[in-house]
Amino acid sequence: KPRLFSGMQPSANSLHIGNYIGALLQWRELQTTHDAIFCVVDLHAITVPQDPAALRAQTRRTAAQYIAAGIDPARSTLFVQSHVAAHPQLAWVLNTITGFGEASRMTQFKDKTAKQGTEAASVGLFTYPVLQAADVLLYDAVVVPVGEDQRQHIELTRDLAQRFNSRFGTTFVVPEVSILKETAKIYDLQNPASKMSKSGETPAGIIWLLDEPAVTAKKIRSAVTDTGREVVYDPEGKPGVSNLLTILSVVTGASLDALAAQYDGRGYGDLKKDVADAVVAEFEPIRTRALELLDDPAELDRVLAGNADRAAEIADATLARVYDRVGFLPRA
Numbered sequence: 001k002p003r004l005f006s007g008m009q010p011s012a013n014s015l016h017i018g019n020y021i022g023a024l025l026q027w028r029e030l031q032t033t034h035d036a037i038f039c040v041v042d043l044h045a046i047t048v049p050q051d052p053a054a055l056r057a058q059t060r061r062t063a064a065q066y067i068a069a070g071i072d073p074a075r076s077t078l079f080v081q082s083h084v085a086a087h088p089q090l091a092w093v094l095n096t097i098t099g100f101g102e103a104s105r106m107t108q109f110k111d112k113t114a115k116q117g118t119e120a121a122s123v124g125l126f127t128y129p130v131l132q133a134a135d136v137l138l139y140d141a142v143v144v145p146v147g148e149d150q151r152q153h154i155e156l157t158r159d160l161a162q163r164f165n166s167r168f169g170t171t172f173v174v175p176e177v178s179i180l181k182e183t184a185k186i187y188d189l190q191n192p193a194s195k196m197s198k199s200g201e202t203p204a205g206i207i208w209l210l211d212e213p214a215v216t217a218k219k220i221r222s223a224v225t226d227t228g229r230e231v232v233y234d235p236e237g238k239p240g241v242s243n244l245l246t247i248l249s250v251v252t253g254a255s256l257d258a259l260a261a262q263y264d265g266r267g268y269g270d271l272k273k274d275v276a277d278a279v280v281a282e283f284e285p286i287r288t289r290a291l292e293l294l295d296d297p298a299e300l301d302r303v304l305a306g307n308a309d310r311a312a313e314i315a316d317a318t319l320a321r322v323y324d325r326v327g328f329l330p331r332a
């Protein structure tokens, strides 16, 4: 089976509907046809300050949500990044073939430092995409399913793989990105001009997987919509309504065309009520299952440990290949 790798940061108490629709849904689907490896990227999370106790809890919560949403740890490999030492080890080597200018062009770094400036940012945040490249390349992944915001990082991963291969001889598989066009970017419900993000500034605009159903429904009913009254899919002219239609389409499986016909002559209120009902129905069993899994952290930790062993076996073999290629003296 072709190998797949992807990951999410444990940087909040819950995943949000953007993570779910942009990434998790693809993961769940692709794990049936791929040898899938899913990581909770805690090393990435600490590129911005994290409270230690909260980080530990969030790491478990993220893993529990992967499983509750349908990632099967018996079929796929689901592990915590810091449990496999090869990740930062390969990242170091890749740092040495990454151009400073090249890294400076990463838009996520520019976005994340736009407000406070680069002076206050950590060097870890700057080199974040290189660690991400290491994640993917360690596993010879052929495909990386992500949302649109990760496209540039996977481009860099491909460039680094090709550069290493041409300098040191073929070592890495050059991966392809997988982004589903229509669902690649879910927007903040209170600010449909910007991407829904874990660190978003509008708490009411973020739909968390682990929110209580009543909270989710309320946030959706208060979503910002657009001027006019017609429910039409028009991302430019009606970003708020279009975002809700995208969500409804994904969750119910109805096409955007079918939904347009269904809401012909009906108002925003009807649409919001239906989106709220559909999202609550989709998330409620996932939420319940995740909370159940979190009730038995020892069992969850056991699953993660077994999966980390599986991951480390693959990763260590790749790292050994890399160390040999760059000319490190093997330890006798």
Ligand code: TYM
Residues within 6 Å of the ligand: 005, 006, 007, 008, 009, 010, 018, 019, 020, 021, 022, 023, 041, 044, 131, 132, 135, 136, 144, 145, 146, 147, 148, 149, 150, 153, 183, 184, 185, 186, 187, 195, 196, 197
């Ligand atoms: P993270 O934790 O920011 O996001 C996890 C996944 O969710 C997608 N996503 C979205 N999709 C649609 N709409 C949104 N509003 C939205 N917000 C987030 C992201 O594209 C991502 O797929 N750098 C990665 C984590 C990572 C990784 C990797 C991914 C580390 N190493 C190796 C793939 C391969 C990140 O920050 O994800």
